[in-house]
Amino acid sequence: MDNRDEVSAFLKSRRAKITPEQAGLPAYGQRRVPGLRRAEVAMLAGVSVEYYTRLERGNLGGVSESVLDALAKALRLDDTERDHLHALARAANTGPPRVRRRPKAPTVRPSVLRIIDGLHDQPAYVRNNRMDILAANPLSRALYGEVLEQKPANTCRYAFLDPRAARFFPEWERVARDAVGALRVEVAKSPYDRELSNLIGELSTRSDAFRTLWGSHDVHAFADGIKRFHHPVVGEMELVHESLDLPGDEGLSITIHSADPGTPAADALQLLASWAAGQDRVSAVMQDDTEN
Secondary structure, three states: OOHHHHHHHHHHHHHHOOOOOOOOOOOOOOOOOOOOOHHHHHHHHOOOHHHHHHHHOOOOOOOOHHHHHHHHHHOOOOHHHHHHHHHHHHHHHHOOOOOOOOOOOOOOOHHHHHHHHOOOOOOEEEEOOOOEEEEEOHHHHHHOOOHHHOOOOEHHHHHHHOOOHHHHOOOHHHHHHHHHHHHHHHHHHOOOOHHHHHHHHHHHHHOHHHHHHHOOOOOOOOOEEEEEEEEOOOEEEEEEEEEEEOOOOOOOEEEEEEOOOOOHHHHHHHHHHHHHHHHHHHHHHHHHHHHO
16 A cells, blocks of 8 residues: 555545635635645645645655644544544554564454353454454354355455345445445555455455445544344344454454344344344254264
């Protein structure tokens, strides 16, 4: 990943989203491009036009946090976008590693596995920064069965390359946009992650939808919210989700789904758990018959 290209495209895309009226500036003269002019952003950020031009060309080396914060304010960045800008600056100042070692395959600690397995009535799984599902409890395996058919199981690859995803996610457009935005955040944090680059290259090549969304340079941070599913067995359900980073396990996080008691979604989760238990019993019987 070329950090300069990332920085330049991100700043240009944010500048294009702001009108002079939104920035509290008078709109005068003929505008050939949408959004603010470079001189207007420079004025709002309190820097020279020449300095801002240097930044927008992708050179964030040596830029202070105060300038980055002023730039974030001028471009009206939200918290996720502001953090993204700071991550791009850190990558620019760090540069590529001198020795590129093959990254170790992430492993999920036994204590973490016990945590998610202990959530009997809540689907829970562990993922890495590329959206690979590394471990899942039984209810999550029942919920994400179609996703887990792939090896490695990757929610982004499923969303963009599996035709069943549009049915499984009734709000597919939002799911797709958030997934691409989350990958964009990870690129800023890990610009030299070869496997991450390979995933983005694969999706860009094979999916027009991904390629279009990737070009928007929007960012997204998973935290909490509501997600709708249409499961092939239990039908539609609306679940709350929480994403929690694992301290000490860089790039790993736990995602937990839940439903308010007494709601149709809670009933659907109970039905899904019963169905999954039945499937496990059938599998166990078939295995016994095979062994005997």
